[in-house]
Amino acid sequence: xxxxxxxxxxxxxxxxxxxxxxxxxxxxxxxxxxxxxxxxxxxxxxxxxxxxxxxxxxxxxxxxxxxxxxxxxxxxxxxxxxxxxxxxxxxxxxxxxxxxxxxxxxxxxxxxxxxxxxxxxxxxxxxxxxxxxxxxxxxxxxxxxxxxxxxxxxxxxxxxxxxxxxxxxxxxxxxxxxxxxxxxxxxxxxxxxxxxxxxxxxxxxxxxxxxxxxxxxxxxxxxxxxxxxxxxxxxxxxxxxxxxxxxxxxxxxxxxxxxxxxxxxxxxxxxxxxxxxxxxxxxxxxxxxxxxxxxxxxxxxxxxxxxxxxxxxxxxxxxxxxxxxxxxxxxxxxxxxxxxxxxxxxxxxxxxxxxxxxxxxxxxxxxxxxxxxxxxxxxxxxxxxxxxxxxxxxxxxxxxxxxxxxxxxxxxxxxxxxxxxxxxxxxxxxxxxxxxxxxxxxxxxxxxxxxxxxxxxxxxxxxxxxxxxxxxxxxxxxxxxxxxxxxxxxxxxxxxxxxxxxxxxxxxxxxxxxxxxxxxxxxxxxxxxxxxxxxxxxxxxxxxxxxxxxxxxxxxxxxxxxxxxxxxxxxxxxxxxxxxxxxxxxxxxxxxxxxxxxxxxxxxxxxxxxxxxxxxxxxxxxxxxxxxxxxxxxxxxxxxxxxxxxxxxxxxxxxxxxxxxxxxxxxxxxxxxxxxxxxxxxxxxxxxxxxxxxxxxxxxxxxxxxxxxxxxxxxxxxxxxxxxxxxxxxxxxxxxxxxxxxxxxxxxxxxxxxxxxxxxxxxxxxxxxxxxxxxxxxxxxxxxxxxxxxxxxxxxxxxxxxxxxxxxxxxxxxxxxxxxxxxxxxxxxxxxxxxxxxxxxxxxxxxxxxxxxxxxxxxxxxxxxxxxxxxxxxxxxxxxxxx
RNA sequence: GUGGGGGUGCCGGAGCGGUCAAACGGGCAGGACUUAAGAUCCUGUGGCUUAGUGCCUUCGCGAGUUCGAAUCUCGUCCCCCACACCA
Numbered sequence: 001x002x003x004x005x006x007x008x009x010x011x012x013x014x015x016x017x018x019x020x021x022x023x024x025x026x027x028x029x030x031x032x033x034x035x036x037x038x039x040x041x042x043x044x045x046x047x048x049x050x051x052x053x054x055x056x057x058x059x060x061x062x063x064x065x066x067x068x069x070x071x072x073x074x075x076x077x078x079x080x081x082x083x084x085x086x087x088x089x090x091x092x093x094x095x096x097x098x099x100x101x102x103x104x105x106x107x108x109x110x111x112x113x114x115x116x117x118x119x120x121x122x123x124x125x126x127x128x129x130x131x132x133x134x135x136x137x138x139x140x141x142x143x144x145x146x147x148x149x150x151x152x153x154x155x156x157x158x159x160x161x162x163x164x165x166x167x168x169x170x171x172x173x174x175x176x177x178x179x180x181x182x183x184x185x186x187x188x189x190x191x192x193x194x195x196x197x198x199x200x201x202x203x204x205x206x207x208x209x210x211x212x213x214x215x216x217x218x219x220x221x222x223x224x225x226x227x228x229x230x231x232x233x234x235x236x237x238x239x240x241x242x243x244x245x246x247x248x249x250x251x252x253x254x255x256x257x258x259x260x261x262x263x264x265x266x267x268x269x270x271x272x273x274x275x276x277x278x279x280x281x282x283x284x285x286x287x288x289x290x291x292x293x294x295x296x297x298x299x300x301x302x303x304x305x306x307x308x309x310x311x312x313x314x315x316x317x318x319x320x321x322x323x324x325x326x327x328x329x330x331x332x333x334x335x336x337x338x339x340x341x342x343x344x345x346x347x348x349x350x351x352x353x354x355x356x357x358x359x360x361x362x363x364x365x366x367x368x369x370x371x372x373x374x375x376x377x378x379x380x381x382x383x384x385x386x387x388x389x390x391x392x393x394x395x396x397x398x399x400x401x402x403x404x405x406x407x408x409x410x411x412x413x414x415x416x417x418x419x420x421x422x423x424x425x426x427x428x429x430x431x432x433x434x435x436x437x438x439x440x441x442x443x444x445x446x447x448x449x450x451x452x453x454x455x456x457x458x459x460x461x462x463x464x465x466x467x468x469x470x471x472x473x474x475x476x477x478x479x480x481x482x483x484x485x486x487x488x489x490x491x492x493x494x495x496x497x498x499x500x501x502x503x504x505x506x507x508x509x510x511x512x513x514x515x516x517x518x519x520x521x522x523x524x525x526x527x528x529x530x531x532x533x534x535x536x537x538x539x540x541x542x543x544x545x546x547x548x549x550x551x552x553x554x555x556x557x558x559x560x561x562x563x564x565x566x567x568x569x570x571x572x573x574x575x576x577x578x579x580x581x582x583x584x585x586x587x588x589x590x591x592x593x594x595x596x597x598x599x600x601x602x603x604x605x606x607x608x609x610x611x612x613x614x615x616x617x618x619x620x621x622x623x624x625x626x627x628x629x630x631x632x633x634x635x636x637x638x639x640x641x642x643x644x645x646x647x648x649x650x651x652x653x654x655x656x657x658x659x660x661x662x663x664x665x666x667x668x669x670x671x672x673x674x675x676x677x678x679x680x681x682x683x684x685x686x687x688x689x690x691x692x693x694x695x696x697x698x699x700x701x702x703x704x705x706x707x708x709x710x711x712x713x714x715x716x717x718x719x720x721x722x723x724x725x726x727x728x729x730x731x732x733x734x735x736x737x738x739x740x741x742x743x744x745x746x747x748x749x750x751x752x753x754x755x756x757x758x759x760x761x762x763x764x765x766x767x768x769x770x771x772x773x774x775x776x777x778x779x780x781x782x783x784x785x786x787x788x789x790x791x792x793x794x795x796x797x798x799x800x801x802x803x804x805x806x807x808x809x810x811x812x813x814x815x816x817x818x819x820x821x822x823x824x825x826x827x828x829x830x831x832x833x834x835x836x837x838x839x840x841x842x843x844x845x846x847x848x849x850x851x852x853x854x855x856x857x858x859x860x861x862x863x864x865x866x867x868x869x870x871x872x873x874x875x876x877x878x879x880x881x882x883x
Numbered sequence: 884g885u886g887g888g889g890g891u892g893c894c895g896g897a898g899c900g901g902u903c904a905a906a907c908g909g910g911c912a913g914g915a916c917u918u919a920a921g922a923u924c925c926u927g928u929g930g931c932u933u934a935g936u937g938c939c940u941u942c943g944c945g946a947g948u949u950c951g952a953a954u955c956u957c958g959u960c961c962c963c964c965a966c967a968c969c970a
Contacts, residue, residue, distance in 0.1 A: 212887050212965085219886070222969060248970060302968075329968055339970045348968055421969055540965080611908070613896055617888090618963085622895060628908045631923090638923090673897075677907045852925090
């Protein structure tokens, strides 16, 4: 069979007939299935992508057949650094590079047989798309969510651009794993994501996402409840000169404060030491610290360094005068950028105090032990009883904490506060291949937003690549006039982080050709939110937070009326190469869909991918393993060539209904691997003659996995329209006949038994096979056991009851039957058929068995007198005698 | 360090209290077909066996709960992923 021809044929037909294009239809229930859109890299897509899209495609096809109006689009996250790097390296313009890549991707994706509505395609690097990035930026600005700030930022010397915190991995650039990130001070555009921190955290409870992703987001947002405490700052003589505030979650330890540390970036540090004898040392210290990247100097476990500032503060709770320090372990970004130090009850403070010989004071002790400062090797961070804490002595620290906060608030020393780890989103990039930030910098009017009517600010084509930001090399772009005063002005040359583009793309699919507004509200109302989102876990803290943030802002701006963009999320596992390592070009273990498709056909590849393992687990590609799927596909095709269309028997009916039920459940739960097994099992049970309806239902069940060959076979069966558009089969519970299936299994077992006996005896020729099935009493015995079991449900009780009867000797059998009954009491357990059923089953299949073994079959009932021998026999394991 | 996910037969992996010597695939071995190879089909694939599937031993390691554990609890070792001094 020419797989290639079949694939092309159906892909063409689907496209020509617009089979997967959808429109809003109020009468039909919608489902929006979406995979995270790819960055169209020049190296094209590999099996890992194919796996991701296949997962979505199966679900989309399944839902479509179930009668839903399925929106299943595709697009490209086409702005970004690699295109620009290609420009620098190979001299190709990013636009050309990107367009080539996109076309390549489309071609590849189409050849995978994915059922996208291609008419809704988007590409973020087109003015038609990024115009709305600029539009939203201005809207955000109007809402006060945008600000400019000079900030120390992560600078990658290789990318020559600023990186977001999320793009720095272990002090290195996320793209250049060996390049140290440096620090640089620049004016940057920020978006106030922190304003939505609380809602982003709270609404995690609303969505059906994998728990681990939610946990990652919770940690990323990092909410802490605590108190901000204010302290008076004094000089050597004790005169008040200033004040300082710190954030703490451990208000219970305030009586143990012995010093206070500021981050090196804290403006008060230089203010206080200016003109004093400490100035030089502090300056040098800060200089030294700032040379290192934030990540490097704040890595956990690093030795802590600091310098005394020559100033003191007063602890309002004790009246003590304690020293102020500056140190490298304090994060300026978090809390107030200054921390109160309680060395006895905080590990970091403990280490610092030990190093610089700062005083320590125990204020919490374990219940029945006394802590001595001199003996302490670590800070005591557990709960305990308050000591050395004035009127709070003797209380549990948990209780005392609240009382202390109350006291602080009453006296005006502090305020209850919630702080978050989440930082504002730095969106400025000093790069070319991105959305120009729609701002004009006027010497008189400062930063002026580009008026809406002038959007989009088009990214100029002619620029020079090399050092720094290419946009600066296009004078025509840079030089402009101020929209406010009309004077000479310059355009902002920063572009937006591409996460801005990907934060709302899923909305644009609902209305991708609109040039009047980002999207039509009605259309979005029909299609959104995304019902099923599919993608990797690596986006947990970046894209998935930004997209949620965007949705909430757009809701508050009146564009949307829902809170969360993605109702359900499915995280697929990573596809590894044959060597067990992550698929990557550099490792040389990349498998390309084209290669596999050429050899086996894409349906085989799809089927193999999903039968390998559960799709949410990491899986390992195997060149040998695919043979199994290939055989299966070939078997199906051959079977359909030979099968006689007629009537299906009861057994097939039963199996079919069971298969429909299970496959439906499995697809719904993304257990595609189990669905594939069920399909194989059912296929194996098909006979030489089956009804057309049975065969059609089988093809329908297989269709989401193997869309091309099922279309082909569907047509061969004499159907005209697409199987893709036919309805998903329904199952009839009443047709599931466990008994019929059990007797079939029984015959199967007998066959196997004959084989194993035959192998053991190794007779040249067998003339006669005598099958002796257990005596009637044996079956009665089992049924009796069953009856007793039905009286009492508790397994313990059941067994006790049984031990009282003369069945004591059959412990083994009992332990086999009990669980069956307990698991499902409505059905007759498979293993307890009666003698008559088994006899009939054997007689029915007698000829087949005779043919198989080329011997005469004699079936006998064991005589009651042979009780002793038969007693050991399991009723469904008959004795076999060969001659 | 913290959080999450794992360790199952020759291999990839199901199973997640009882129908478990463990689905399904791969590999390997034997057989059928063929002049032969390939393809295809059948059978076997922990050990012992009186052949009855009977017994024994297995699901990282050690203990426990239970009539019963690959599955639950605790401890322990190893692997992967994410976060990284968050006061």
